[in-house]
Amino acid sequence: MKLTTAQALVKFLNQQYIEVDGEEQRLFKGIFTIFGHGNVLGMGQALEEDSGDLEVYQGRNEQGMAHAAVAFAKQKHRKQVMACTSSVGPGAANMLTAAATATANNIPVLLLPGDTFASRQPDPVLQQVEQTNDASISTNDAFRPVSKYWDRVNRPEQLMTAMLNAVRVLTNPADTGAVTIALPQDVQGEAYDYPEYFFKKRVHRFERRQPTQAELQDAIALLTSKKMPLIVCGGGVRYSEAGEQLKLFASKYKIPFAETQAGKSAVESDHPMNLGGLGVTGNLSANRIAKNADLIIGIGTRFTDFTTASKQLFQNEEVDFLTINVSEFHASKMDAAKIVADAKATIQVLDLELEKVGYQSGYQDEIEEARSDWTVELNRLYQTTYGSEGFKPEVNGHLDDVLAEYEEVFGSSLTQTAVIGEVNQRIDDDAIVVGASGSLPGDLQRMWVNRRPNTYHMEYGYSCMGYEISGALGVKMAEPDKEVYVMVGDGSYLMLHSELVTSIQEGKKINVVLLDNAGFGCINNLQMSNGMGSFGTEFRKRSNDTNRLTGPIIPIDYAQSAAGYGVKTYTVKNIEELRVALEDSKKQKVSTLLDIKVLPKTMTNGYDSWWNVGVAEVTKNEGITAVSIDRAQQLSKARKY
Structure with missing residues (x-):
């Protein structure tokens, strides 16, 4: 059967199935695309002409679409997979972070980045990184350390062994992760007479390995x-x-x-x-x-x-x-x-x-x-408000003036723990909560009460900032009949929220619960609890006096920004506004965003635990010296390996 490499690839993907406990379904649900000169006339042409049963989705950012694909497979318990195709150069490089996220979490995803010309005739092609010591290296070689399987198809006939190995890894629960098949753009369009048996229906099985x-x-x-x-x-x-x-x-x-x-x-x-x-x-x-x-x-x-x-x-x-x-x-x-x-x-x-x-x-x-005992503490966290009896900021110290400043700028004295408790108690029992980075994973792992199985989706193998919005889209695609709530901080939201637009495009409603504390609050807590001052982690303007980022807090209206995408938005500054927003958001058919202003230092703290982080052993700061001494003492109690 004479086909181009890209056409053969699409046909092959359509013939892969997975069987788990006697139930069979298609292995590949669909393919996310952002087209560029490295894939639009190869993979793009093949998908336009005959995509088969593959659903084709349009991403907004290559990292974002690949994270959505990872979240989809994770929520599907690795029983169904998405593919992602990008152009060469920066389009491919954008997917590196998602590849690492997938591999760290042992979640299958198929990445199909375009590559430079196998013929090398037009070198250096647009977006090519030239290596003076090795002409065979391209941007896609950077995928090697973050992929469970990597290959480059330099000739059309190489596609066969490449894809058989790719699916082998994607369907291996013991050693799965990102699979990257680099596709030189000239080879994508080259034809080959593929044998019919390459396109036979293949059923891959998750066998339940028994203990010896x-x-x-x-x-x-x-x-x-x-x-x-x-x-x-x-x-x-x-x-x-x-x-x-x-x-x-x-x-x-x-x-x-x-x-x-x-x-x-x-x-x-x-x-x-x-x-x-x-x-x-x-x-x-x-x-x-x-x-x-x-x-x-x-x-x-x-x-x-x-x-x-x-x-x-x-x-x-x-x-x-x-x-x-x-x-x-x-x-x-x-x-x-x-x-x-x-x-x-x-x-x-x-x-x-x-x-x-x-x-x-x-x-x-x-x-x-x-x-x-934990139930008592959990109720305290739900009910504690700024300034009330029992209020304890995560990082001890002279924080009254700082928190008062945030309260004035935000017009809000909401605590992060109270917001989480309110959301947890008011959403549907079968709703799914999504998260990934910052202080929220800690708060959610401790505080979130899941009333139904498989309703907590946290990416913490890589703790990747920017996964949250994209991940929520992937979860919604996996479970379209359930409400999906993504808990995200302002720092991570600013890093990557482009797939919010894709959720509008696809009619896949997600609810973004955005907790804005004007900074990278988790890392601010980490530095201050280890003897440092607040340095480079709050969202402040540069001060003319210090020439550092110690000026006024930067207020941002995230609701106004998201409304421009077509998202239904709410601005929340107190508990009553939060309750109204949560109830109204349930009635919406489009994605929603709750822009919630919360005070920093109002997360949960560690409970009888210790985390080994690198601390300076030589410093002028007495606080850091004390932490360094304590670290040595804690290490003496820990296993060596």
Whole structure:
């Protein structure tokens, strides 16, 4: 069958299917496009002539459209994938951040950047970066370290092995991520007589890998020797759709579980064994139980530094680790006894084995007491307002004058925690909340009460600023019948919100809950809590006196800006306005934006956790010196690897 390389690629994508637990569907939902000279006459021509069942979407920013594709696959539990095509040069380079986000989170996405001419005849072609030491290098080589599979199709016939390998990786839950296939623009249009069998229907299966008998024996021997185990519920629990099995298992053997960012909402928050978020962005109950646990059972988690509090969280001298993960790489972390297998299948088998020996944990009232103490603190966070009794700014110090300045500029004294509590209580039970960066992931992991499974979507493997709006679009495309709320700070909103326009274009309503504190508030907290002053993190004008960014706060009307896109907008400066906006936004058919003015330093703080960040060991600042000394003391309590 004589086709161009691009035409053959489109035809191949249409013939890929995925089967999970006996249910079959198309692997590729669609393809995001931003056309330029490197792809419009190749991939563009092929899609215009015959896109098959692929839905073609128009992006606004290459990073944004690729992040939407990542979020779509994440919300689909990796069972369906999007592709993205860009032009050469800056168009391709814009997708690098999204590729890294996908790979860090083990989420499949297919990237098809245009490339320079394979023939090299017109070199240097427009947007080409010339390397004097290697003429074969292009911008697309930068994708190599952030892709799980990378290839360049320099001849039409190379497409066949490239795409077979691409789909192999995209459908491998143990080692998936970004797949990049670089397409030189001349090769996209070149013809080749492809064999018919390249285009046969292929059904790829997610097989639920079973644990080996030896792995099971080791796990049971370890587990039954422990009295205070704690399960860490990671993203693998959600992707395996093992939430129900985890609930039954935890209740049956009275083993509490704590959630990572990716694992949150695998199970409802009110489950008696659910302690909530763990680690640096964790809450009081989970971290308290974790410190005393004698066995940590990691299910589908990568054990990042936020989850382990830089490997300092688990303080029991007798603590051991057991991991359940489809990835041997992740299962091998923390020197754990490991089960390399599917989470759902493994929980079911472990249940059968523990039932035989009549196992029960040794917990008495510790779980209930920890959950109760956190409920009291959570209610305080919901109700605390600026200046009220119990108000504690995240960073201690002389902040009265600073907060008064923000209150005057904003005309608002709203706290971030009160806003989150109000949103959480007023949106529909099955609505999905999306987030990614700044202080909001910490607040949401601690405070957000999910009443239905799979309603919490947080990108925190890469904590990528700018993911939020694009991610919300991807989530809405994955679950069009549910309301989607994206929680985003002003710093991240300014970095990337272009796919808000795409949401209008596609009729995919998202609700943007924008918390404006006039700065990069999370990092401002980090520097000040580590002995620094506020430096380069607040949105202020340059001062003529200091020649630094210490002048007046810059007020921005985000509602007015978004209204120009066709978004229904609201300006919110008090709780009553927030309630009215939330109720009215539910009635809208188009995307909405709530421009909420909140005071800085009104987030949550760490609860019995520590995070290892680099601190200057030589300084004139006594505060930083004290932090450096404390860091050394904390490191002495942490595991070395």
